[in-house]
Amino acid sequence: MKRAIVLLRRRLIGSIPVLLIVVVLTFLLLEAASGDAVDAYLVSMGGGDAALVETLRQSYGLDQSVWARLLLYLQALAHLDLGWSVAFNRPVLALICERLPNTLLLMGTSTALSFCLGSLLGIAAGAKPGSPRDRLLSAGSLVLYAVPGFWLGLVLVIVFSVWLRWLPTSGLETIASGKHGWDRALDIARHLFLPVSALGVIYLALFLRVMRAGMADVWRQDYILFAKARGLPRRRILFRHVARNALLPLVTVLGLQSAAMIGGSVVIESVFAIPGFGRLAQEAVSGRDAPLLMGIILVSAVMVILVNVAVDLLYAALDPRVGASEAAS
């Protein structure tokens, strides 16, 4: 535990300059995009006159220079104030707190699912590299990996929601259902089944392939030959020696994947109408909402750092050779 805290503190403090650069770059990038928050708003308003446009720009603070606005934002940020979203007319922090749990739930479940299933299938495939089972699983995973997420999502909806009517088409839970406790949890699970499957199936292929490749590699190692020579049962060699060693690269992939997942999946969140982080980021960009976008990027960056620390710790737990030196120093 102490090791975790030391690691976490070092990483967070070390990343402050990086976070700062990320924030400034995000701001400038959005600034470089043509059109501002008022332009975006005028489209949805469907018209107005010159004075109204002027008033709106003033009320958004857009009449000030780029640098003045950036400075104001950074000053507020120094007081841990994420600012005000102009596209939603609400505090950025409130929006993020509202959307982040949805994305974490969606992405956490699908990553966990794909990790578990992917590594199991990877073991099945890698148990005997080159066998018909391996070929079938490898080819299958390649097909899955090539499938676009939105297409898979739509097909799942048509089959399971429109034809079979087993599961809801979209949403996070039944609207205004008044459900509580277990009923509500079950309701959310029913709603998340399809989006989690759509995301999970695609990631599953990735984990399967990494696991299988790792195992194929480990089988050729001398210590496996030695284990065989010692007359250990095949099952024991497979799980204790091959699979365990092949798990390490998988954890690396898990870390990378988790970092990617925190941004949310714009596509799956849109197809399944889940109010998550990915959609929020997309709305922030199309609304030219700099404070919101920077807030999202900041929170994502912090989350990525947390995940990486967790992965490092997991790594150390799986492989005693790793990580000891860093925590000790």
Next chain:
Amino acid sequence: MPVLLSRRLLLQSSAAFATLATLGFRAQAQGTGGRLIVAADSEPKNLNPAIVASNGVFFIASKVIEPLAEASFTGEDRLEPRLATGWKGSADGLSATFTLREGVKWHDGKPFTSADVAFSAMNIWKPLQNLGRIVFANLSNVETPDEKTAIFRFSKPTPFQLIRNALPVVTSVVPKHLYEGTDIAANPANNTLIGTGPFKFAEYKPGEYYRLERNADYWSEDQPKLDEIVYRVLPDRAGAGTALEAEEIHLAAFSAVPLTDLARIGKEPGIQIISAGYEALTYQLVVEINHRRKELADLRVRQAIAHAIDKDFVVRTIFLGFAEPSTGPVPHNSTEFYFSDVPDYEFDVDKANALLDEAGYTRGSNGTRFSLKLLAAPYFNETRQFGDYLRQALAAIGIDAELANNDSAAHQKAVYTDHAFDLAVAPPVFRGDPAISTTILVQSGIPAGVPFSNQGGYANPELDAIITKASETVDGKARIDLYNDFQRLVAEDLPLINVAEWGFITVARDTVLNVGDNPRWAVSNWADTALKG
């Protein structure tokens, strides 16, 4: 008390008329309460229709906050009374008197009076509302001689015809007691609406849904028919269609189900496709022209472009028949103003080529006469697709159009602020009177940055004079004559090219009754909308 017509009589007659006149209309029927679930594709950040008069806002807010009058297929002046029961403009155009409905209560129990109307008009519509700023520009004050009378006074003669036509859009009344003395733009009531309408605002879960509840004290006795309306946020284009098929929602308005899906979904049992209910929300497909380009400043070039566009093909292929070719800046379904005796530009590539040759822009060795920058508004599938079509149509007459893709904000800035375009595809809205949002498309002298206005540098003193004269002509007939001249002149001189005009499509389950029974149905109060069985 000059009550013009009883509401029931009006509804019955409008029902009879609409059955004859429009497709898919269903007769008045008794519902059984229940919850109507509809698809919503956007979540307006300011839901107050008195401030933001846009269809996205009205779609939700019009059930809670009512205007003085609503559009009607059959009512006198094509209007149906809401919060006002009578209206009359003075002969000199300097005042308009509204008689207000008796016995109306706000959702918080306070009585609705003329003070609310006066406050809304002077403090919100005129100074803050995107369209009210134009319509009520000359409003100087609102007198309230008694609780049920509001007299609007104008500093300059203002055509009552314009005010009347604008009533459904610009006169959403909000409660004075909640807004007086506050920062109106930041008032929380802009999002948790309090109105007089058939439904009360109950709940909003961002990213998920809005919920409205039946107003038991609604002034029209046996209305509303529904217990609840829920707007489910479905951002994906395919979402509304699948949710309808899976019977999770009852209705998707504003073509939330893409046109290309209609043929398939229309065959599903229990689903109906309704095109009625958008007659007063006509969108126009327009080619905006930057007259600063010397080639485009030549009328013959503009005529050539008009001849190069096959309007029937556009209607058939892009709108799949759910549109009509345009002849000019006022759409056909504006029976009051539409004028058909204008020059017509039939599809004729040879003629277009001849006009360009005559203008001196002969084809170069590569077959190209000159190049243009074409920007298509990204707001609708159809505007983007028309951009692709226009590029090909121009290629056929030797004009090389470079098509640029922008998102909404970037398009807005490029066209209406930076003028960084030669041709642009725009979808302006005709809002019942040319003076609301149509003349601004061709009038000169509009500062840069004004959205959906003439930013192409076109200036025609004759046209400007007609527009100005019409804006102060009180006599309705004389004003219509002026707008006939306006339409003729626009079609002759082509400051922009009107290609097609369209309304949206509602897809609903058969159980939803009375869909599309007024010309602004999707953005009206849905007091008579019901669910069967």
